[in-house]
Amino acid sequence: MKKKSDTKRREVLKQMALTSMGLPIIDQINLYDLNKNDGFNQINMKGNINHSVCKWCYSQISLEEFSVGVKSMGITGIDLIGPKEWPILKKYGLTSSMCNGAEISLTEGWNDKQYHPTLVDNYLKHIDLVAAAGYTNLICFSGNRRAIDDETGLLNCVEGLQKILGHAEKKGVIIQMELLNSKVDHKDYMCDNSIWGFELCRRIGSSNFKLLYDIYHMQINEGDVIRTIGENHQFIGHYHTAGVPGRNEIDQTQELFYPAIMKAIVDTGFKGFVAQEFIPKNSNPMKSLESAIKICDI
Secondary structure, eight states, rough: OOOHHHHHHHIHHHHHHHHHHOOOOOOOOOOOOOOOOOEEEEEEOSSSSSEEEGGGGGGSSHHHHHHHHHHHHHEEEEEEOGGGGHHHHHHHOOOEEEEOOOOEEEESSSGGGGGGHHHHHHHHHHHHHHHHHTOEEEEOOBBBBTTHHHHHHHHHHHHHHHHHHHHHHTOOEEEEEEEEOTTTTOOOOOOOOSHHHHHHHHHHTTTEEEEEHHHHHHHTTTTHHHHHHHHGGGEEEEEOOOOOSOOOOOSTHHHHHHHHHHHHHHTTTTTSSSEEEOOOOOSSSHHHHHHHHHHHOO
């Protein structure tokens, strides 16, 4: 059974992506002739950034076909893939760079004690699955505020997460809470600013709990991206990208300058993954992905 967060990411945003490209909303489109390797080329990576990409942004392409494409570019990981689809990634030698499937939803998270019993059970089981598959990262969410104040939300998150972190440490799995903007995309989400997120990391005090720093979301909610990364990189375990405004390509049509952001990330000594999470507007979305990787491969 699919989780609610999977449905939200893969169905709602799929419609946005397909509409922006002028394509009909259908389950899959065979956009590429794999024998000709159309739409993607091997990139001569510099080796400073570990590149990955979020599959939900390309939901018009089957995971099997997408895996062939990203592998041929030189990308090594795909984000937000659950256990049922891991065999496809393994078939092509790809990593599930940010695993999902343990969460209830983006809105029902660790900041609310009523969800703790379900979340603890889900995460203990998924930690075992992630470790057995040889992967490292497992996503989680704070949930919406629902009138819960920030301090109570912190206390509740610490209380709940401490019930799974001992097991995560034993299994070598890193639990990563995603920072999301509450201004445009995720109204009322609690972990919507880096100050709150970094404080949660301090209180938990485990190297197996980090933040998924989404550059797009944090640019919208607070800006000051490069300084924030430089001063707090020890709390960050993963990055997502997208253009601002619009969540589309990360090229010159938007306000962020990704080469400088990538340099700031590399300068911290970061060895994790940077995942592209923009919704392509280009009629050939794989060309947009190829361009984004070249922009970020500093």
